[in-house]
Structure formats: structure tokens, C-alpha cells
Amino acid sequence: MAKTAIITGGSRGIGAAMTKKLGEMGYNVVINYRSASSKAGTEQIAADLQKTYGVKTLVVKADVSKYEDCETLVNETVKAFGPNIDVLINNAGITNNCNWIDITREAYENVINTNLMSFLHMTHLVLPHMINHSDKKNQCCIVNTSSVGGLTGVINQADYCASKSGIIGLTRALALEFASRGVRVNAIAPGMIMTDMLRGVNQDELNALAATIPEGFIGDVSDIAGAMEYILKAPYVTGQVISPNGGFVLQ
Numbered sequence: 223m224a225k226t227a228i229i230t231g232g233s234r235g236i237g238a239a240m241t242k243k244l245g246e247m248g249y250n251v252v253i254n255y256r257s258a259s260s261k262a263g264t265e266q267i268a269a270d271l272q273k274t275y276g277v278k279t280l281v282v283k284a285d286v287s288k289y290e291d292c293e294t295l296v297n298e299t300v301k302a303f304g305p306n307i308d309v310l311i312n313n314a315g316i317t318n319n320c321n322w323i324d325i326t327r328e329a330y331e332n333v334i335n336t337n338l339m340s341f342l343h344m345t346h347l348v349l350p351h352m353i354n355h356s357d358k359k360n361q362c363c364i365v366n367t368s369s370v371g372g373l374t375g376v377i378n379q380a381d382y383c384a385s386k387s388g389i390i391g392l393t394r395a396l397a398l399e400f401a402s403r404g405v406r407v408n409a410i411a412p413g414m415i416m417t418d419m420l421r422g423v424n425q426d427e428l429n430a431l432a433a434t435i436p437e438g439f440i441g442d443v444s445d446i447a448g449a450m451e452y453i454l455k456a457p458y459v460t461g462q463v464i465s466p467n468g469g470f471v472l473q
């Protein structure tokens with residue numbers, strides 16, 4: 223029987239690549255997005271997965287920074303695919319790029335609510351639907367998208383780095399708490415990856431960024447989808463932070 227996966231922020235960039243990989247791996251996929259402008263694109267991804275891999279899909283609009291929207295996302299999943307959830311990919315995220323004097327309280331609260339609180343909400347709501355059927359042979363899996371910003375500091379990104387470090391703490395604590403109940407919890411901490419988050423940056427700045435990376439180039443979304451696939455297929459890996467980053471940060 224096909225397993226069920228939920229992904230937050232599955233409409234674009236890294237999340238869209240992970241969504242496609244989940245379909246390729248045979249999961250029925252619940253794809254979350256938030257912006258009206260992403261509706262058509264997300265529905266297209268869902269239709270392509272159904273056609274290409276024969277999996278079932280469900281598209282759910284929800285602002286995962288809000289607990290009630292996370293409840294809706296999980297309730298819609300259970301209604302469509304039943305009470306057993308096998309995989310949760312927490313991926314939705316935003317950034318501010320603002321110094322800590324000029325930033326507003328509203329702006330940094332939005333980053334923390336989107337990048338960190340949503341991960342707390344979603345794990346809190348989904349874990350009961352994992353431990354109800356998981357065991358050593360039938361493991362469930364949570365993958366949290368952190369960032370190299372959570373491993374080091376980044377200037378003008380204090381709120382972002384706080385959220386991404388928080389995700390690593392959450393990952394490790396939940397991995398320990400649920401290891402004996404058949405749920406693995408890991409994080410991916412991407413380095414610089416070409417998505418809408420970087421597309422606003424001009425070519426000179428991109429070249430300068432690439433020059434700071436030992437491998438000399440900016441990563442692709444497939445690098446992160448590949449790391450997710452590895453984690454989902456690795457039954458002895460839990461509580462880890464895997465960082466595809468071209469050598470930018472060494473752990």
C-alpha cells in the first residue's frame with residue numbers, strides 16, 4: 223500500500239524538487255503552499271506526479287505559520303488518505319535580510335513563526351499519526367529543512383539564523399524522544415541553492431557568492447532532494463544534520 227507524505231512549502235524551489243522526488247519514490251503526496259500566485263503551479267506539479275508515477279496527490283493551501291492552518295493541513299490529509307502518515311517534510315521558509323536595528327518586530331516574528339513555529343506545530347500534529355503505526359520495520363520519517371545559517375552566523379539574518387538553529391535543536395530532541403517508537407527525525411542544512419530566494423541577486427553578486435564556496439558554484443535543488451531521498455532510505459540515520467553546501471561550512 224502506498225505511503226503518505228506531507229510537505230510544507232512544496233510549491234516552488236527546494237520544496238518542489240522534494241515533492242517531485244517523493245512522487246518518484248511512490249509516496250502519495252500532500253503538497254502545501256500559501257500564496258495565491260503558487261496555486262496553479264502547485265496543481266500542475268500534483269497533476270504531473272499522478273500522470274507520471276500513478277501516485278495520489280492532494281494540494282492544500284495553508285499558512286503554516288498559524289497553528290489552525292496546520293490543523294487544517296493535517297485534517298485534510300487524514301480525510302483523503304487515512305489516519306496513518308509516514309513522512310513529514312517541513313520545508314516552508316522565508317528570509318528578511320535586515321540589520322537588527324532597523325528590523326521591525328512584525329518582520330522577525332513572521333520569520334520565526336514561518337520557519338520555526340510551523341515546524342513545532344506540524345511535528346506536534348503529525349507525530350500521533352506516525353506512532354499509531356510505526357515500528358522498527360515500518361519506520362516513519364521527519365525531515366526538517368534548516369540552513370547553513372543555522373550552523374554558523376550570517377550578517378543581517380539574525381532572525382533567520384535563530385530559526386534555523388532552533389530547527390536543529392528540535393530535530394535532535396525529537397530524534398531522541400521518538401527513536402524507540404519507529405520515527406526518525408533528521409535535518410538538511412542546505413548551503414546556497416539557486417531558487418527564488420537567490421534569483422533577485424544580480425550576476426556580479428552571484429559570482430561573488432560562488433567565489434566564497436570551495437567547490438566554486440551555487441547548488442541545485444536536486445542536491446537537496448537527493449539528500450532527502452538518502453535520509454528516507456537510511457534506516458540507521460536519525461538526529462543528524464546533513465549539509466550539502468559545496469564545502470562552505472564544515473561540521
Ligand SMILES: NC(=O)c1ccc[n+]([C@@H]2O[C@H](COP(=O)([O-])OP(=O)(O)OC[C@H]3O[C@@H](n4cnc5c(N)ncnc54)[C@H](OP(=O)(O)O)[C@@H]3O)[C@@H](O)[C@H]2O)c1
Pocket residue numbers: 230231232233234235236237254255256257258260284285286287313314315316336367368369370411412413414415416417418419420
Ligand atoms: N535557497 C537557498 O539557498 C536555501 C539555503 C538554505 C536553506 N534554505 C531553506 O530551504 C527552504 C526552501 O527555500 P527555497 O529556497 O526553496 O525558497 P522559495 O523558492 O522562496 O520557496 C519557499 C517555499 O516556502 C513556502 N512558504 C513560505 N511561507 C509559507 C507559509 N507561511 N506557509 C506555507 N508555505 C510557505 C512558499 O510557498 P508559496 O509558493 O505559496 O509562497 C514556497 O513553497 C526554506 O526553509 C529555506 O530557508 C534555502
